[in-house]
Amino acid sequence: MKTIGYAAQTAGAPLVPFTFERRPLRPNDVAMEILYCGVCHSDLHTARNDWGWTLYPAVPGHEIVGRVTEVGSAVSRYKVGDAVAVGCLVDSCQECDHCHHGEEQFCSNGRTDTYNSPDRISGAITYGGYSKHLVVREEFVLRVPEGLDLAKTAPLLCAGITTYSPLRTWNVGPGSRVGVIGLGGLGHMAVKLAIGLGAEVTVMSRTKDKAADALALVQFQPTSCSSGGSCSQP
Ligand SMILES: [Zn+2]
Numbered sequence: 431m432k433t434i435g436y437a438a439q440t441a442g443a444p445l446v447p448f449t450f451e452r453r454p455l456r457p458n459d460v461a462m463e464i465l466y467c468g469v470c471h472s473d474l475h476t477a478r479n480d481w482g483w484t485l486y487p488a489v490p491g492h493e494i495v496g497r498v499t500e501v502g503s504a505v506s507r508y509k510v511g512d513a514v515a516v517g518c519l520v521d522s523c524q525e526c527d528h529c530h531h532g533e534e535q536f537c538s539n540g541r542t543d544t545y546n547s548p549d550r551i552s553g554a555i556t557y558g559g560y561s562k563h564l565v566v567r568e569e570f571v572l573r574v575p576e577g578l579d580l581a582k583t584a585p586l587l588c589a590g591i592t593t594y595s596p597l598r599t600w601n602v603g604p605g606s607r608v609g610v611i612g613l614g615g616l617g618h619m620a621v622k623l624a625i626g627l628g629a630e631v632t633v634m635s636r637t638k639d640k641a642a643d644a645l646a647l648v649q650f651q652p653t654s655c656s657s658g659g660s661c662s663q664p
């Protein structure tokens with residue numbers, strides 16, 4: 431499938447429109463039209479080759495929300511029209527210890543990042559969410575719960591999970607005290623998530639400029655979501 435995105439062609443040039451092919455669907459693939467994609471600082475590091483491993487052209491974007499347009503013959507969890515999301519990973523071996531423990535990011539056989547990473551089967555370099563369409567294997571597609579604003583959902587896919595993961599790892603809940611250092615892209619997510627989990631939250635910042643925002647977030651009323659996926663604002 432032909433699609434269009436924005437690519438960095440070199441470390442020094444602005445991103446420019448870039449036409450490329452998304453792969454034909456494998457049996458376990460989901461195709462989606464991308465509706466929103468967050469901007470993560472990792473996108474900028476990649477575009478500018480700050481880490482020294484960028485392969486050009488590079489299409490960044492790993493906070494992706496869209497709607498399913500087609501599914502492969504073996505896909506069981508999604509159907510055309512579903513609201514779905516994709517984060518930082520698009521594949522892993524699914525067979526090693528790490529994969530079996532839900533830690534695909536540490537896959538012993540090498541994870542596949544959403545962009546700038548070789549596809550496990552074809553070896554083609556992955557292109558991310560600064561584009562119109564995406565094809566991803568079913569296991570790395572997430573369902574967006576009914577009732578969420580799709581544009582506001584996108585940043586949950588990297589900034590959100592980066593802060594949600596440690597809060598869950600350390601069983602944060604009622605009675606927990608959480609300190610958040612820095613109220614930026616990730617920090618404000620951490621505040622909202624920790625409050626949503628029932629913790630007492632303290633924000634630490636180098637300046638007083640963010641005090642009002644921090645207090646507004648601390649008074650934030652969490653949206654409650656059932657495990658079935660429906661959400662409501664109290
Ligand atoms: Zn990111």
Ligand SMILES: [Zn+2]
Pocket residue numbers: 522523524525526527528529534536537538539540
């Ligand atoms: Zn693995």
